[in-house]
Amino acid sequence: HPPWLYYVHAVVVWGVCFVVRGFLFQAQAKFLKMRFEWLLGLPAPRATTILFANIPRTYRSVSQVTVFLSGIFSDDAVQEVNFVKHTSALASMVQAQERAKELGRKAELRAEKDGVRPTHRVRPSLAEPSGKQVDSISHYAEERQALQGRIEAERKRIVTEGDSLSSGINSPCAFVTFATRHQAEMARDLRFSANCKLWQVSSPPEPSAIRWQALLADPNRSALMKTFGYALIVALYLFFTPLCALITSAATTVDAGPLQPVWGALAPTLGLRLMLMLLPTILLTTFRLLFALRSDPEAQHHLQAWFFAFEFIFVILVTAVSTSLVDTIEQLAKQPMSVFDLLAAKMPDATHFYMNYLVLSWSTYSFMLLRVGNLVKFLVFKAALYTEEEAFQKAEPESQDSDGMGVRCTELSISVCILLIFSTLSPLVAPIAAVSFALSRITFGYLVVFAETRKPDLGGEFWVTQLGHVQLGPAL
Template identity: 20%
Template sequence: MLLSALLTSVGINLGLCFLFFTLYSILRKQPGNVTVYAPRLVHEGKSQQRDEFNLERFLPTAGWVRRAWELSDEHILLNMGLDALVFSRIFVFSLRVFSFAAMVGIFILVPVNYMGTELEEFSDLSNKTLDSFSISNVNNGSNRLWIHFCAIYIFTGVVCSLLYSEFKYISSKRIAYFYSSKPQPQEFTIMVSSIPRVSGSSISDTVESFFRQYHPSTYLSHIVVHRTDKLKTLVNNAEKLYKKLTRIKSGNFSQQKFRRDGFLGLFGRNVDEADHYEKKLEKLEHEMRLKQSLLAGEEVPAAFVSFRTRHGASIALNIQQGLDPTEWVTEMAPEPRDVHWPFFTASFVRRWISNVVVFVAFMTLIVLFIVPVLLVQGLANLHQLEIWFPFLKGVLNIAVVSQVITGYLPSLILQFFLHMIPPVMLLLSSMQGFISHSQTENSACFKLLIFTIWNSFFANVLSGSALYRVNVFLEPKNIPRVLAEAVPAQATFFISYVVTSGWTDLSSEIFRLVPLLLSFLKKIFCIEDDKELQVPSTPYCGEIPKILFFGLLGITYFFLSPLILPFLVVYYCLGYIIFRNQLLNVYAGKYETGGKFWPIVHRSTVFSLILMHVIAIGIFGLKERPLASSLTIPLPILTTLFSFYCQRRFLPIFRSYPTECLVNKDRADERDPDMSEFHANLVVAYRDPALLPPQFSLSRDINQEDSPLLHSRQP
């Protein structure tokens, strides 16, 4: 790619960023858009939008940037949770890493690369390719390669130091968050599955007998899970009908008072609409209570077991309960709002088959995605495009057309295909039988990271530079050499990808085009929305893999093509401001994992460092510096040992809290007068929402018949 093509791409994306920021600055101040740009504040009753006319409403301002910048970690932790803080700290960590890398790369490595004469280039700077600023331009056997060698060692040390500091910081915040939070149901509860069936006893009786016998001093209560998939359909229908009936009775719904009770309201006799829907709702309630009464015999061999203390729950969680390790299987209970109830309707065999199907589907998706990757690489290499489509040769020779095609279009097309992947990964993970939404998203995040690294990095690298060597099979001893040949050749594509996918995608995130269009269409067509204001959940699953992938690009190309580093610094600066603004105004956490996404960040960063080391070994070999290649070999070994130490030092804190913390918190709770009320609420905290007594009808009072039909068991 020529430097002029890169500048064309930068100009296009800078224009789009400026446009999105300007429009957001104006649209966010319009009262009609408050539910689009500040749904979190509206939900919390903190919105301060006013309807009176003000000229300042129509002028772009940057006050939101200052508010996002000044947002402290303590404010995020207190109001948004530890997961939001970890998400924000990913940008902080990345900014520190690549700010240092950019200073070394731009002021030391780029001049060294540019002074090389390995590549024959035009004297005109605008007609030079970006390879002139990469290690490819350094002469073979040059002593200047020792500068790159030293830079790799220094950079690795800095990244490991920052990674250790961040792991330590987040671990301390996790403990501090635990001590400062109020008692939570998941701290006292475990999930027990594979409960053995005892002849003549129900699952509930078996659980109660077992835990009363073996945990007599700490056992509090349990709730056995029931099959409620059919009942959930009735509950959803009743909720929709209840909301519609509420709007009709409120008098704010512009609709006929009478309607026909036949097909689609077009046939039959005229009836009072409110009375018709209320009778229909009462019928649904009666059917729901009937199905609830029949669920006593549809127990699933799984139960939520609650204890009087956190320490008691931890002991039951971490010690094998029965002689057979496949029975009485325990795991941490998620938050009650985080429970994925459809999981419990799947049998063990069905879950096992689902895992096999998910694995096959995941591998198939990885293979099929090679097709758009090949298309993208064809656009990034004009000579290959001319071979495939010779009739376009005249058009492709036009300077502006070639610059747009090679500098902007490939990364735009790749980004379009990648946007379809996160929902697919969530769907695949939801089929694996996780008991919580957070586990599903964590699994989807890991799958998406693997998919992105393989298809957006390795597939692009190998398809772009080894297009005519598709029969090459990678052997372990050849990996450094093959990567050393392939990775530098794709530096220009990834620089363009950072600009197109990174900058513009972040800018569109703050603009929120789709919610804005939906809100606009509802106003135009006077569509009444019977749904409550839904605050969108923080997109950890979709954004974290993308952030880590850009980190992999920056670490990998740190010494290969340092020109990518300033663009990455801009990307992380934009992400830091934009997502802190979104956390403040838009997103709300639907669950809290206590920062369990951070280990994924740690492993991804270590993998990126090791990949850089492997490529460096191959590069120094190709550049006829075998001593530098040999001296680089200890780096991946030392980095792996560092990772093992960090995981041994900090990872256990992310799996479970230590006894010291649990006992201290339990002792503090003994002085809390509200603990008796908390224990009373804990008994019913994990009741399936489908088993709650129906209370939708507007015309009747709650009576004794509304009490739940399925009770929890407690001593």
């Protein structure tokens, strides 16, 4: 018979589960009130605009969409229709103009420093085979002026030909603004075709965060690229599994001599953190290239879901496979239900690992407060003769790969799961986690409110996903 203390521990675990569940429901109730207030406070036209995707070719004009929707609602229901247009030529001109503006500004700063107007040699042409030496400031100003005329002409052509079905300028996506919010909400809940892939409706993203190339993507090609993206993520998972097991076992396989105690305590935690630092960039790059995500916050939300899956497996469950990956897989293949016995046998011995993991996170908060990446960019641009205000604008925002909402939400969720799982095994985990959460509150309270630039949000989707992640802690 097991000792009586085991029964006490079981009661404590169930108590933690019920208490956490109660807190989560209370927090969600408070969030819903704020969510409703946020939704009610959305101004027009954002609150009355709906994004239509996969519009059939025969309806890809302002007049056709207006007639189609007016037949469903009323003649005055549709106030405005704006198609996402194919403007590759215009985009190239705008990029060339921005480049000329940037080079002209650099030439002006160089002239202010040296007291002499800089010159450079332009590309060779038929008239000037060897290239002509020109005044840099005047040359880039003339180039911007010439591009401005071409840009205005191209914009006029797009507006003129945009309503023609044969022009092919309009993409399958359009933003439709209704007269009232009631009509917009009705449109979002309706199905406009027997084919569920046509006339897809959704709430539009924040305008400043829209990824226009994703809205221009062909639906069939997007589905194929998305499948390929999932295959890459699975391959990354299979590659990371043995690598993670190798890192966590480095403390016993590598002899550090007199520093072996320090090495044994920090090597697994530090090595695992270094490897996990590369994951957000890999995942986010995959999402941006292969997934037709409409906005940057949506990419961060995908990152939150997938990065949490990686961290939950390789940070929390890694203790079950850290000794021998092959033996563990073989055992679970023969007896799948033995996973619970395996975790129960391995996890109590890993509490020191997670104490070190939480303590090591303290240093990351101080690193965040320093904003080293932004500081380095600011100093580089300032050294390039930009003014302080210009250097500040170019140094913002912080890297969204490592400091975006997705990574931050994941790290906090993992810390909460570590607290809930291992505090019942080792009570010392609780005060260490409390210090970690206090530091995170101070750090993010300062950064988000006072230091970082304001960014668009999804209206609470990160929060709801976090609650789902935190519930995995009591479940495990």
